[in-house]
Amino acid sequence: MVLDQFFRTKRSPALTESLRCGLASVSDYERRMCDTADSSVVDYCRGGAASERTVTQNRAAFDRLIIRPRCLQRIGGSRSLEVTSFGISYRMPIGIAPVALQCLAHPEGEKAMARAARTFGVPFVLSVLSSVSIEELAEAVPRAPKWFQLYVFKDRELTECLVRRAEKARFRALVVCVDTPAPGLSRSERRNPLTLPAKVTCANFVPNGNGSNGSNKAKSCSASVLDYVRSQLDPSLGWDAIRWLMSITSLPVIVKGILNRADALIAADVGVHGLIVSNSGGRQLDYAPAAIEVLPEIVHAVGNRVEVMLDSGVSQGTDAFKALAIGARMVFVGRAAVYGLAVNGQRGVEEVLDILKTELESTMLNAGCGTLADLTPQHVCHEVQLYYPAVAADPLRRSWRGESFRSDRYRSRDRQSNTETFDEETLQDAERGGVEHVGTRAENVSERVTFQQRSVDTPISDGPACPEVKHLLTKVAPTVVHHPPYRNVPLQLSVPRGIFRSNTNNLTKCNGNATTSGCPSEGNVKTARTVINRKDFSSRRVKSHSMHNLIAAENAERSYNN
Numbered sequence: 001m002v003l004d005q006f007f008r009t010k011r012s013p014a015l016t017e018s019l020r021c022g023l024a025s026v027s028d029y030e031r032r033m034c035d036t037a038d039s040s041v042v043d044y045c046r047g048g049a050a051s052e053r054t055v056t057q058n059r060a061a062f063d064r065l066i067i068r069p070r071c072l073q074r075i076g077g078s079r080s081l082e083v084t085s086f087g088i089s090y091r092m093p094i095g096i097a098p099v100a101l102q103c104l105a106h107p108e109g110e111k112a113m114a115r116a117a118r119t120f121g122v123p124f125v126l127s128v129l130s131s132v133s134i135e136e137l138a139e140a141v142p143r144a145p146k147w148f149q150l151y152v153f154k155d156r157e158l159t160e161c162l163v164r165r166a167e168k169a170r171f172r173a174l175v176v177c178v179d180t181p182a183p184g185l186s187r188s189e190r191r192n193p194l195t196l197p198a199k200v201t202c203a204n205f206v207p208n209g210n211g212s213n214g215s216n217k218a219k220s221c222s223a224s225v226l227d228y229v230r231s232q233l234d235p236s237l238g239w240d241a242i243r244w245l246m247s248i249t250s251l252p253v254i255v256k257g258i259l260n261r262a263d264a265l266i267a268a269d270v271g272v273h274g275l276i277v278s279n280s281g282g283r284q285l286d287y288a289p290a291a292i293e294v295l296p297e298i299v300h301a302v303g304n305r306v307e308v309m310l311d312s313g314v315s316q317g318t319d320a321f322k323a324l325a326i327g328a329r330m331v332f333v334g335r336a337a338v339y340g341l342a343v344n345g346q347r348g349v350e351e352v353l354d355i356l357k358t359e360l361e362s363t364m365l366n367a368g369c370g371t372l373a374d375l376t377p378q379h380v381c382h383e384v385q386l387y388y389p390a391v392a393a394d395p396l397r398r399s400w401r402g403e404s405f406r407s408d409r410y411r412s413r414d415r416q417s418n419t420e421t422f423d424e425e426t427l428q429d430a431e432r433g434g435v436e437h438v439g440t441r442a443e444n445v446s447e448r449v450t451f452q453q454r455s456v457d458t459p460i461s462d463g464p465a466c467p468e469v470k471h472l473l474t475k476v477a478p479t480v481v482h483h484p485p486y487r488n489v490p491l492q493l494s495v496p497r498g499i500f501r502s503n504t505n506n507l508t509k510c511n512g513n514a515t516t517s518g519c520p521s522e523g524n525v526k527t528a529r530t531v532i533n534r535k536d537f538s539s540r541r542v543k544s545h546s547m548h549n550l551i552a553a554e555n556a557e558r559s560y561n562n
């Protein structure tokens, strides 16, 4: 006990209070919310899309990463969590993600959340579907560092009006959500439908008072407002929508919902200021990959051209540490903050932020890092590297070791003479139109997984229809044999079975009945279908920089040993 007190760092009052109430972690807050809040609100806050596979994966993927500490690092007094983003300094790299209708969780809703963000000097992202309007929030919490999340709606006039209101209310950045061509499907919400209380509505669309400020597009009546906003989601958007948004504002534009390096590259080319690697906490596309799992490929792809941030699944300081070490500038929490809000309003959010901050600080110190600049990808490895050394030792697979997390940002790529790796050119080539041998792994692996999107009626010789991809292609000389009719071949090779890669915002534009995965419906283009082939194979090319390889390697190792 004495020793325990000796080693413990000084606690803040918020943390002391939460500990006194038996709330020592984000999961404690989640449990407490489940015990106290209305069941439909609990379902709304916790739920995910369809089978909730992605929600589970967000947690599991963080758990698969191991922290590799360094010792005797001479960490002196220069300890800091400070981070600068778009020219503004924040006190810690954990912000609050946009969450719709926060007054469902607590009467103070977004105001309480923004006040907590101000206390901790972190960005608070207001959802366009907030239950407190842009103007009301700005008036109630003028000094909070606020960003505004929006969609590019079908009605551009409405979208522009929202941008003007955010600018006028001195929001610091626009976060445009691109993974929502349609609302996500929630089974729990279907079982237990959420009925909005009369007082809770999408305040930015309500006439009179705060919501009306300059908007003649406002609607009344809470339920119909939500339906109206949903009807404004536009699946036919392409990257020109982002260019348009950037052309009408001087605020930094951050694209939220990127899960794919091809999209990240386009975003960088389009010139966005930042991107958030996110699957919306598993609320949009079920079976989308965990955000942390695709973070390495995205950081690798865009390097320092764009600020990369992450949300989805962050619920511990160690999660933040892992994402920051891999290369995220900042992480955001959605549910964790909402649990705090539901349990104890502003104070609850502060307690949650304090827990995350304390955990992150402690993790950094124990891993040998004094400041965020000390974090490197070498501080994190995949569990396969640690627990399946035979896999890592195999010369054919040597390139898997560590490679998956180490971007060119931090060190140059090392190529094994006996292992051909797919790299930038191959990927670009795949984007261009078709590659024959993709996604194959080393011998001894009993399965081969090939991930292809086949579009039968688009002639490959003409190149991809999407102008952004064409733009990318001008930069690389193709080296791999092309085989019509494959196109958009592997955005990530060796994807574990059944994971859909979301092609954000429809590189090939969808007209009308688009799906969340960015594929046109069968009615519009005959087939744009994900095909997964499994075959025995002999030695082929090896893709090295994906974390999925390591997971697949783990499975392979198991089956090999059996």
Ligand SMILES: Cc1cc2nc3c(=O)[nH]c(=O)nc-3n(C[C@H](O)[C@H](O)[C@H](O)COP(=O)(O)O)c2cc1C
Binding pocket: 044, 045, 046, 058, 097, 098, 099, 100, 127, 128, 129, 149, 177, 256, 278, 279, 280, 281, 282, 283, 311, 312, 313, 314, 332, 333, 334, 335, 336, 338
């Ligand atoms: C209840 C709820 C509502 C959300 N509403 C929005 C929204 O209006 N706009 C948006 O871009 N993301 C929304 N999100 C997604 C979050 O911004 C964020 O991507 C996600 O919560 C991160 O995952 P996490 O909850 O595991 O931290 C919502 C998330 C939750 C849990």
